[in-house]
Amino acid sequence: DGQKILITRKYPAAGMDLLKKEPFQLTFWEKDRPMTPAELAAQAKNHDALLCTLTDRIDQPFLARCSHLEIISQFAVGYDNIDIPEATRKKIPVGFTPDAMSEATADIAFGLMIAAARNFFFLHKTILTGEWGYFNPTGHLGFELKGKTLGILGLGRIGVKMAERCKSAYGMTIIYHNRNRNLSAEKPLDARWVSFDQLLKQSDILSVHCALTPETRHIFDAQAFKQMKPSAVFINTARGPIHHEPDLIQALNQKQIWGAGLDVTDPEPMAPDNLLLSMENVCVLPHIGSGTMEARDQMSVLAAENIIAFYKTGRVPHIVNPEVLA
Ligand code: GLV
Numbered sequence: 001d002g003q004k005i006l007i008t009r010k011y012p013a014a015g016m017d018l019l020k021k022e023p024f025q026l027t028f029w030e031k032d033r034p035m036t037p038a039e040l041a042a043q044a045k046n047h048d049a050l051l052c053t054l055t056d057r058i059d060q061p062f063l064a065r066c067s068h069l070e071i072i073s074q075f076a077v078g079y080d081n082i083d084i085p086e087a088t089r090k091k092i093p094v095g096f097t098p099d100a101m102s103e104a105t106a107d108i109a110f111g112l113m114i115a116a117a118r119n120f121f122f123l124h125k126t127i128l129t130g131e132w133g134y135f136n137p138t139g140h141l142g143f144e145l146k147g148k149t150l151g152i153l154g155l156g157r158i159g160v161k162m163a164e165r166c167k168s169a170y171g172m173t174i175i176y177h178n179r180n181r182n183l184s185a186e187k188p189l190d191a192r193w194v195s196f197d198q199l200l201k202q203s204d205i206l207s208v209h210c211a212l213t214p215e216t217r218h219i220f221d222a223q224a225f226k227q228m229k230p231s232a233v234f235i236n237t238a239r240g241p242i243h244h245e246p247d248l249i250q251a252l253n254q255k256q257i258w259g260a261g262l263d264v265t266d267p268e269p270m271a272p273d274n275l276l277l278s279m280e281n282v283c284v285l286p287h288i289g290s291g292t293m294e295a296r297d298q299m300s301v302l303a304a305e306n307i308i309a310f311y312k313t314g315r316v317p318h319i320v321n322p323e324v325l326a
Pocket residue numbers: 054075076077078079101289290
């Protein structure tokens with residue numbers, strides 16, 4: 001009883017209310033910005049547990065100062081902001097919130113696909129600048145999605161939801177690349193595993209749904225974009241550093257690919273004068289994949305439950321590094 005829990009941002013009430021019912025001492029960071037690394041370490045030193053998210057850097061220097069932490073509960077499905085091997089060496093269990101945002105994020109990938117194929121954001125800007133002239137029979141033409149081939153890098157919880165949408169809406173052919181085949185998803189989606197090179201070559205829409213790891217960092221570089229179809233649309237709703245931004249800009253400029261839809265950038269936030277924002281076939285959103293009331297409520301519940309279950313039972317229902325508790 002009485003464990004001190006540091007809550008690093010304003011999270012939805014659904015989960016916070018669960019924590020308030022327990023005999024914990026809760027510290028809420030009330031500012032709208034994330035803590036600086038110095039603020040985070042100073043605060044965490046006096047706490048037993050951390051409820052954090054992707055704007056908190058849980059790296060080696062932090063873990064060296066805060067090795068006393070009993071649990072880190074991450075409000076997100078991605079956890080590349082946390083040095084997991086180091087947390088594991090320090091025997092700190094790390095919880096996360098899978099599944100909660102799969103529908104929400106797949107909606108953003110699906111929406112960006114249509115938005116890019118039809119130049120939504122660029123054409124919206126032409127209204128704001130008074131450039132909407134007459135109905136133009138040949139201006140700013142997009143392309144149709146029916147029957148196209150969807151390529152997925154990372155056919156997991158979110159990738160499957162994106163593939164389902166594309167299959168039922170447009171009868172798309174689904175191909176994917178994973179390190180390990182997802183056999184249970186292949187059958188209902190009629191999805192086919194291909195090599196990464198084949199994924200690049202065959203996809204009309206290439207949508208990224210993998211985690212950011214040393215293997216996937218900048219996996220979409222000049223070499224990769226060069227292999228894609230000139231008619232292809234690149235969609236990234238996973239993590240910005242999975243594509244190399246200067247190479248993406250060059251591929252778009254040289255018309256090696258048709259367009260792009262991004263919900264994630266590197267760095268975040270993207271600067272307002274970024275070249276991508278002025279390109280006709282590019283649509284960028286400010287990392288809102290999980291931004292529905294339903295998803296964020298459920299994420300806060302899972303993040304809270306991971307802490308509550310840990311202190312009540314010694315188990316963490318959704319854990320990144322189960323070996324710590326084994
Ligand atoms: C959001 O980006 C998440 O990883 O949940």
